[in-house]
Amino acid sequence: MTLLTRTAGQARRTAFRPPARSLRSLRAALASALGGSASLLGAALILGLVWAAAALYQEDLPGPLATMGTFWRLVSDPFYDNGPNDKGIGFQLMASLVRVFKGFLLASLVAIPLGILLGVSPLFRRVFDPIVQVLRPVSPLAWFPIGLVALQSAPNAAIFVVFICSLWPTVINTAMGVSSIPESHKQVARVFQFDRWKYLTRIVLPHSLPYIVTGLRLSMGIAWLVIVAAEMLSGGTGIGFYVWDSWNALNLEQVLSAILLIGIVGLALDRLFAFAASRFSYTEVA
């Protein structure tokens, strides 16, 4: 399948751009980059001011400057290991990311086929919909004891929590994509005698792919949200554990630095999926 290839038209547009236009587009790119960094700077300024004001009001809360010092110390030496209670922030983030990916991957492997089944079969949908609707709003941490009992290991219980919580967006979006296949595509499949495999690979999957990627993107967001909470319970390693450990040590600069890092990594993960989504989109023509 040629889903991933760029269209010939796009390739041509970039290849044969006349110099005048390329200069103008360079200027436009520069301007937009400047504008982008200007707005980023503005946002940082507003955040910093609000933060500084809050720190003045509540003296226990470290201000932005004090936190920046700690932040810099943390990220400038991310990978050191001084025993189980003193690891670099890089190792903590890595541990969390590995758990997130394990749980997320397992969830995707279950959620995509389940979503397809739900989308294809109205009967299946009627049976499974109440189950999904009841389990979906359950708080991540409520699953933790179940994970502990089932897997007999705290780190694995954290993975289990990620797995359970990142199932739903993918299941629901996949089902929505599959059930929204236009009647005209189904008729094509019927008139031209598509077998099940061809129907799945040439119609169901390509049509649903943008929906699935959106579901995965939402699931990844939830997985990253959930891992911090789960690791506070599981302990040992991970950025969630690090936040809790820093709190117990009353080191709020570290807590705030970790919050910043969690946000930055989460943003990066989201951008990754947004990029993937843009590659899987297609133009639906009437």
Added chain:
Amino acid sequence: MAMPYLALNGVSKSFKGGYTALAGVDLEIDRGEFVTLIGHSGCGKSTLLRMIAGLDGPTSGSVELEGRPISRPGADRGMVFQGHSLLPWLSVYANVYEAVDAVFPGRRAPEKQEKRERVERVLRVVGLWDHRDKKPGELSGGMRQRTAVARAFAVVPRVLLLDEPFGAIDALTRSGLQDELLSLWNFDQETETVVMVTHDIDEAVYLSDRVAVMTNGPRATIREVVTVPIPRPRERRSMLHHPEYASTREHLLDLLAAPGRAEVAEVPPYPLWPTPSPYSGD
């Protein structure tokens, strides 16, 4: 009496809510004929075509191909839908190839080669071989519809069904597509019989051997089947001067303008009809 090739026997269609779209439609179509169903919007002509395709079943009566009732779609019938219904994520080539591959599932190398040759031949006839790698979104309306026609021919159907195939195409492009349709029909010896639905009288006269004029719904049926007495091959320009052309056209207009069962149909005077479609083509 010889068995008709394709027969609609007392076909009726009622929908949920009690609306009866078709009531007792009888039509016999011979092998090798080009028959057009013409009527006003909502008269159920597309529903009739869908029944021949096997996408829809009659409430009562039967649709039979060579004496066997049609109950579902089959490889012996190909279809061009109203609105091309190409798969937007596949290239022109893949849209045609996937249909051919589905109808002829052979997996061996020579079989695949044959399928590829078939697709290439059909795409060359409709002039899309140079555009084979484009997606439907990059094509003009005319080219999309041409791809849909190529796809229908490529599966070598014995009966070709056309549901307002050029309805959304501008008048100039439409006449070119009609000629391509005829050349494909002549080029393809296996595809003998064509049933088309349209509301364009000129298109019907130019393409068909017989034109079945339908009454307005509800409870639509066939008012009259008009034979087009102009010999083939037809040439668009000289056909206009054929003595039978004007009278056939006039007769069809009268039939369409005659009051239906439900209401008086309005047909604009000759120069305004058929109007060019507002959609853009090539």
